[in-house]
Amino acid sequence: MAHFDTRAVHAGERLPLRDHSPTATPIYSSTTFSHPGIATTDRVLGGEEPGYSYTRYGNPTVTAFEQAIAALEGSGRAVAFGSGMAAVHAALLAAGVGSGSRVLAAEQIFGSTSSLLVKVFDALGVKTRFVDAYDLEAIEEQLKGFSPTALFLESVSNPLLRVADVPRIAELARDAGTAVLVDNTFLTPYLQRPLDLGADIVIYSATKFLSGHGDVTSGAAVADAPYGDALYELAKLVGGILGPFEAWLSLRGLKTLSLRMQRQCENAAEIARHLAEHPKVSRVHYPGLPDHPDREVAERVMDRPGAVLAFELAEDSREAAFRFLDALELCVRAPTLGDVYTLAIHPATTSHRDLSPGRRERLGIREGLIRLSAGIENPDDLLEDLERALREV
Ligand SMILES: *Cc1c(COP(=O)(O)O)cnc(C)c1O
Numbered sequence: 425m426a427h428f429d430t431r432a433v434h435a436g437e438r439l440p441l442r443d444h445s446p447t448a449t450p451i452y453s454s455t456t457f458s459h460p461g462i463a464t465t466d467r468v469l470g471g472e473e474p475g476y477s478y479t480r481y482g483n484p485t486v487t488a489f490e491q492a493i494a495a496l497e498g499s500g501r502a503v504a505f506g507s508g509m510a511a512v513h514a515a516l517l518a519a520g521v522g523s524g525s526r527v528l529a530a531e532q533i534f535g536s537t538s539s540l541l542v543k544v545f546d547a548l549g550v551k552t553r554f555v556d557a558y559d560l561e562a563i564e565e566q567l568k569g570f571s572p573t574a575l576f577l578e579s580v581s582n583p584l585l586r587v588a589d590v591p592r593i594a595e596l597a598r599d600a601g602t603a604v605l606v607d608n609t610f611l612t613p614y615l616q617r618p619l620d621l622g623a624d625i626v627i628y629s630a631t632k633f634l635s636g637h638g639d640v641t642s643g644a645a646v647a648d649a650p651y652g653d654a655l656y657e658l659a660k661l662v663g664g665i666l667g668p669f670e671a672w673l674s675l676r677g678l679k680t681l682s683l684r685m686q687r688q689c690e691n692a693a694e695i696a697r698h699l700a701e702h703p704k705v706s707r708v709h710y711p712g713l714p715d716h717p718d719r720e721v722a723e724r725v726m727d728r729p730g731a732v733l734a735f736e737l738a739e740d741s742r743e744a745a746f747r748f749l750d751a752l753e754l755c756v757r758a759p760t761l762g763d764v765y766t767l768a769i770h771p772a773t774t775s776h777r778d779l780s781p782g783r784r785e786r787l788g789i790r791e792g793l794i795r796l797s798a799g800i801e802n803p804d805d806l807l808e809d810l811e812r813a814l815r816e817v
Pocket residue numbers: 507508509510534536578607609610629630631632641642643
C-alpha cells in the first residue's frame with residue numbers, strides 16, 4: 425500500500441469516460457443514472473453489478489470521497505453523510521442502539537452528541553449513562569454493570585485535549601460485548617486510525633480538518649462489516665446523504681490533509697511552547713507538553729500531539745477572555761476548528777454554553793479558558809498576534 429500522503433492525493437479517482445479521463449473528479453450533479461439497457465439497470469438496482477442508479481443510493485463524486493476516506497483509514501467501508509451529526513446518528517443506529525438498549529458515553533463528548541443521546545435517543549427508549557473516559561476502572565465497572573450496546577467516546581476531548589486510551593478501552597469493551605464508537609474528528613486518520621486500535625466504528629465531522637477550509641459541512645463514518653454495510657443502508661434509508669458538490673469540496677480538501685496537518689501540528693506545538701512560558705498564561709493544555717496528564721497515552725495512540733490546544737489566562741475571568749479575543753487581528757474568532765486559518769474560541773460561552781456554571785467548573789472549563797485550532801499561517805505572525813492580544817489582558 426502506498427504511503428498516507430500519496431493515498432491522500434490519489435485515492436478516490438475513478439470513472440474514466442469513453443474518450444478521455446478527467447484528472448480531477450467531476451461533480452456528478454445528477455439525481456439519476458441511465459444505462460444502455462434496462463437489464464443493466466435491473467442488475468445495478470439488485471446489487472448484482474456495480475454502478476449507479478439513484479443518487480441517494482450512490483453517486484460517483486460521493487463514492488470518490490468515501491473511497492478516499494477508507495483509503496486513509498486503511499480499512500473498513502466509509503460512508504459519507506451530510507454532516508458530522510448525521511454520521512454520529514447513523515453510527516449509533518448501525519451499532520444496534522434502539523428501543524430498550526443502553527449507551528455508555530464519555531462525559532467529555534461534543535455537546536450536540538450528548539444532546540442527541542439525552543433528547544432524541546432517550547425519547548426512543550434508549551438510556552444513556554455518562555462516564556469519565558479517563559478512568560478505566562469506572563469504564564470497566566459500567567461495561568459490566570450497565571451492559572451497554574455501545575460505548576461512545578472521542579479520541580481527544582474538547583476543549584482540554586484529554587487523550588482516550590482507545591486500545592485499552594476497546595479491549596475492555598470487547599470482553600463486555602459492547603461496540604466501540606470513536607469520534608476521531610480532532611485527530612483525523614493522519615494522527616490516529618481507531619479501527620487499528622480496536623474501535624468498531626469511526627466517526628468524522630469532515631466539516632473540520634478533513635475538508636479543512638471552512639467551506640463545507642460534511643461527515644463520514646467508517647467500519648468493517650457488518651457495521652459498514654449497516655451504515656450504508658442507513659444513509660440510503662434515513663437519507664442523510666452528502667450532496668455531490670459537498671463531496672467534491674470535501675475530496676478536494678482531503679488531498680492536502682497531510683500538508684495541512686503537518687504545518688498545523690508544528691504551529692500548535694510552537695504556540696503551546698510559547699504560551700507555556702508566558703506570564704499572563706497560567707496553564708496550557710496540549711498533549712505534546714511534558715505536564716499533560718495523558719502524555720504517555722498520547723505517545724502510544726497518536727502519531728503527533730495534534731493541531732488543537734487550549735490555555736488558561738492567569739486572570740481567570742470572562743472579561744479578560746473577551747478582551748483577549750477582541751484584540752486578535754489575525755486569528756479568527758469562530759466556533760469551529762480544523763480550518764487553514766487559526767481559530768480562537770471561548771468554550772464557556774460557545775461549545776459549553778448550555779452547561780450550568782457548576783458543571784463547567786467540574787469539567788474544568790474555566791472562564792479564562794481559550795481554545796486555539798492552529799492554521800497553516802507563518803508561526804511568527806501567529807505568535808505576534810497572540811502576543812498583541814495578551815498585552816490587552
Ligand atoms: C463539529 C463536531 C461534530 C459535529 O459535526 P457537524 O459537521 O457540525 O455536524 C461532531 N463531533 C465533533 C468532535 C465535532 O468537533
